[in-house]
Amino acid sequence: MVVLSAFTLWSALVALEASASVTIRKTGRAPTGYEVDFRYVNTTAKRVIIGGGIQPFTDQFHTTGTSFRFNGRYDPRDYQPGDFYVSNPSPQLPAEPAYKWPYEMNSTDDGVWTYTAPLPSGIYSFAYLVNCNYAPNCSIDTGHLVVDPDLRPFMNVQGDQVASSFQVPFDAQFQASPELNTNFDYALDAPDPARNRGTVKTVNYTSPGSLHPAPDVHDFGLYLPAEYGRVPAKKYPLLYLSHGAGGNGADWENLGRMSHIVDNLIRLGHIPPTVVVTPSFYNLDAAGGKFVYGNKSANASVPVPTAQHVRENFEKYLFPWVEEHYDVCREATCRAFAGLSMGGVLTYEMFVNATDKFDYFGMFSPATNAPYIGAADVARNPGLLKKGIMVAYGLYDFVFPQARDLQTALDGLGIRYVNRVTPFGSHYWNTWQDELWWFGVKVLWKKTPSTVQTGRERKGE
Structure with a gap:
């Protein structure tokens, strides 16, 4: 039963002292004024990418409404004001060097996987894809798709959600654009x-x-x-x-x-x-x-x-x-x-x-x-x-x-x-x-x- 499999996976992560974190930092510098740090511990993984919802970027001038194959697919490090992400069927990785998925994590000898990128205002959902290159082919019950164990999703019972999410604030100094308003701060925590x-x-x-x-x-x-x-x-x-x-x-x-x-x-x-x-x-x-x-x-x-x-x-x-x-x-x-x-x-x-x-x-x-x-x-x-x-x-x-x-x-x-x-x-x-x-x-x-x-x-x- 899938719910049990998901729960077993979570228990295994805890038993292995696996951990993960997402840290949103206000930097006060270009390109977005914010950076997001991902950290995930897995001592047996050969490759980890961040997928399951997070997307590359494009802009209004390099995107068509008829084929998402013709959008910018910019790395977030190349962000410019007015860029935004669109949901598009990313290539089944690896489709390189023609297109390289930007959210590739790097590891150290002790199994700590990290990735840092500047991200603009918005909601981002994600999961860690472990030894698996394409989210639709990665399964939570086999351990190839891992929901952040320290940023657990809102759900009714284990297995009802397969992604975590976070919200990045807007910085008018670096993200404001005359072409497009991409300020999503209405989805941040309300004060008081x-x-x-x-x-x-x-x-x-x-x-x-x-x-x-x-x-x-x-x-x-x-x-x-x-x-x-x-x-x-x-x-x-x-x-x-x-x-x-x-x-x-x-x-x-x-x-x-x-x-x-x-x-x-x-x-x-x-x-x-x-x-x-x-x-x-x-x-x-x-x-x-x-x-x-x-x-x-x-x-x-x-x-x-x-x-x-x-x-x-x-x-x-x-x-x-x-x-x-x-x-x-x-x-x-x-x-x-x-x-x-x-x-x-x-x-x-x-x-x-x-x-x-x-x-x-x-x-x-x-x-x-x-x-x-x-x-x-x-x-x-x-x-x-x-x-x-x-x-x-x-x-x-x-x-x-x-x-x-x-x-x-x-x-x-x-x-x-x-x-x-x-x-x-x-x-x-x-x-x-x-x-x-x-x-x-x-x-x-x-x-x-x-x-x-x-x-x-x-x-x-």
Whole structure:
């Protein structure tokens, strides 16, 4: 069982006194003003590279929206202001000397592996690839993919996540660019922890038929704002935030730092204190097979469940359980659903077929496909015209055509929405962080339906 294998691997690392660390240092010098030091101890490894999420860099002038083979793939040491990373299928290493992966660790005789690079503002997820050159071919249960043992990911049970993450601050002296704003400081820790930082945890709930993490038990990530529990009888707005294909409910926190973003949205007055639930849409029942992050061979045969199937299950089990156990709003006016990629498809499903349950919908990099709703659907369900909606995707996102097709369909029906095209965005977490942030700033809990003025109202109006 993969969970046991992952736990065994972690135990072995501890027994061998393996250790690792990531240190972010403010340097006050070019190229980024910050350096990141990786240190990993493994006395038997022959080669260690850093992969599993961390990417090389490019810029707007050497990247196309049609083929990521034609981007800069710059080493971070060659960073220039305005550079950003895009999610691209890196060559199966070694593909050298034509292309050399920049994140290669160096070792000493005592098995200490190190790597230092200047990195600009942003979220970085990573794992150590041990004697393995290409992350999709490296397995956690064989020891070829190692999650940082001292920077453990946010997850429900061992094996549910296969990468650690960290956030680098912005330095205006070295990173500011007239071409592009790549400041992601809204995902850093909010100041004044007692006042501004909510709590985040995983929760298991009763869901008959669920396969994971236990029979008839399913899971979600939960964010409670800092003031939760301090105001008697208060009911809080509720946002459901879905992962995408190949993910789970811990992704938004582990890979996207959702709690930090929401803390700062609340602190800066963009949204009121809000409860966030990040559910998992795999393993709801035996229909599609069991999906566990760390088990690559088994996951290959597990299909993405249909959006209709997920919606029906959530309506039957998840939504009532959350309402029963937490002080959350039960009206559509203070409930929202959003998601990335296939989670964007699920959001569209909720918009069309659970219209009366939510007044706000965030479709981030939506992997939707025709047929879309038509005039007859709007006539039967006029509530579709009254919602707060964001359609968002990256300029270098492979779902760009699909997202535009969705917009065309909504335009043809007179359904208004707010659009965000992330100018540095691919199908990756820097894009989805950006989209969650702007969803909170421009749409969430604002006046409905969305109009050309949505997100532009002056405070107090």
